[in-house]
Amino acid sequence: MTEVKQLAQEAKTASQALGLSTTSEKNEALQAMAREVINREKDILAANDKDVAAGKQKGLSDYLLDRLRLSPERLQSMSKGLQALMELPDPLAVEPETWTRQDGLVIENRRVPLGVIAMVYEARPNVTVDAAGLCLKAGNAALLRGSSSAVHSNEALVGAMKAGLKARGLPETLVQLVNPENRDTVRELGQMRGLVDVIIPRGGAGLIQTVLEQSSVPVIETGIGNCHVYIEASAKKEMAISIAVDAKTDRPSVCNAAETILVDEQWATANGSALIEALLAEGVAIRGDENIQRLHDDVKQASEEDWATEYLAPVVALGTVPDTEAAIAHVRQFGTTHSEAIVTENEDKARAFQNQIDASSIYHNASTRFTDGAEFGFGAEIGISTQKLHARGPLGLGALTTNKYVISGHGHVKGGTAQ
């Protein structure tokens, strides 16, 4: 048995035990895990220093180093995240739908944990704690396959969480760290159908594609967002500019940030310059089509590729469309079914856009930036699904569960022969 298979087998056994735990047992474990993350602050920060030093030597960008770096404040925030999960309702503690057939057979559709959840992610140590906590609260074991750049930080964090689990009498094997040095472990995890119940990749398009290609285990695709804001002819000038600027600039590096702004041709003639000035004032580089280029000297020409690009940076593609049909067609062609917005005072156009676009979250007169578990009121999220199977949009605790039918009879048989 390989090392990863061993870890998965242990996680499965642990998940079977956890499936029978009560809500308060799970909450007490979260509390203990939160405490250990703080108790071990010194060790965790020392481990993180090693990762940051190695990252500098490898020439990681400042942006990546910032994501990797831990601090007492960031540990506090992780610890509070675990405690916040205690307050959320237990997704398994929902009244099952139950019905009785005419012959007296009782069928109950019960919520149960998924079982073993594998997370494959990049050099963000906070995902280690977030994911483990969410999985635990929903009754699952977590197999964590982070980045080799964060290996020392992750070992220290997982060690703290294991100590918390142990302190509350739960199996430490509920949270398992998979060796990130071996690239083949991602493929291995993907082949463990029956042992691993789902793989959730969190990271860039390359990571997600690799997981999709290598897995027969079901995958939940998360997070690629080539999001659009479409400003329709009747849109109010101030509202449209405000939403477009917010969607692009509030936090350009995240998946729900806008990458393309589509503007009605007439609206562009009247208000396009103001929109461009507002974006430039926030430091956004603009790639525009001909109509947009005509409006301002600082607009570079957009290539076909720009419409398909998720910049995750202060760059935007700005295009014009003759009508809502053209906007819908553009979004259908280039969108990644994440988050799309229309700004309009025309209810019919809003309805057409929201009905005809196929995406996880479709906004009318609001910024795409709200696609988020906390914003939607789910309290926490394990990612934002852009696929249709299982669940779409921000995934809360409920998405980490499945169903099972529990049927009770008194000797019921299907054929006519017996009893």
Next chain:
Amino acid sequence: MTEVKQLAQEAKTASQALGLSTTSEKNEALQAMAREVINREKDILAANDKDVAAGKQKGLSDYLLDRLRLSPERLQSMSKGLQALMELPDPLAVEPETWTRQDGLVIENRRVPLGVIAMVYEARPNVTVDAAGLCLKAGNAALLRGSSSAVHSNEALVGAMKAGLKARGLPETLVQLVNPENRDTVRELGQMRGLVDVIIPRGGAGLIQTVLEQSSVPVIETGIGNCHVYIEASAKKEMAISIAVDAKTDRPSVCNAAETILVDEQWATANGSALIEALLAEGVAIRGDENIQRLHDDVKQASEEDWATEYLAPVVALGTVPDTEAAIAHVRQFGTTHSEAIVTENEDKARAFQNQIDASSIYHNASTRFTDGAEFGFGAEIGISTQKLHARGPLGLGALTTNKYVISGHGHVKGGTAQ
């Protein structure tokens, strides 16, 4: 563009149009499809004759030929199946969950179709009509990849359904037949992420494994059932025998039939011979462990492989266990998370079995044969899922839908800067 990609693209475009259709438009199309299947009886039966003749020449077994063969009665039954779908509630016509944030942003979680559903199946022409009808009722387009053994029958049936769609003004491309002569089309379908929303394989373990290995498109695994009936010490003799015989013999070739019967050691000593006699009387061949072999001369020795085998035939593995824990451990080791049953008068043992076993459907004092969409009251089913992602157990129309968030604001932005 390959032929399959072309078909998928057309199906996607058609599904976008269908997503906006009303329930009655869809029902009228089902009605017209049902009518055309009957109108074209002569042509369909002639096409089927070709397939059956070719099948005989290829040496298909009588069993497979029977599954392949159509008759006026079977066409009537298919046509009635389409009409029955008209009576079922539209899975998209459910009141969406809607909530309003304190800042006035309204979030609606709406049911929407999956989009394009690919079915990969074997030489059963009835799946062609069933699947197309179910997909349509839930607002989806169907890509049907049947067996080359049924190609003429499937062409004739799809032709009839396309005529029905056309008669009601819906795109014929909602039902697309994929050329089964080219084996590579299964792999091709599996790589069309973004175009095909889900692949549902229906057939033997080999087919399902092939689809799983070749697909980055999400797959719903259906139907492999190594199902168990566990007779606990306190089980009533007559009830236990009746359930075990029904689960094994009511229809041995289907996935919810029992393949292994586990018997409490003490119960076996008292009643094992009667159970064996009852199974033998129904023509079941028995492979038993030592305890069982001791009870009857006609019991052959079970090998380790027998515990893992889905016979789909009148053969059963019969083993003894000392207690419920051992039964649970056995089912965990060899079960395929399809359907499992315990027969007992002890409520605690029943609860332990139902809580601790992870399967789509877990029975107390009832036969495993009830795992079925019609029996569960869903009206119809597209398969029985044995995976945890998306849905488990019999998949009704609801499982052919997903969700989408529709959010309405009045200029809502996330950052503090704007408006």
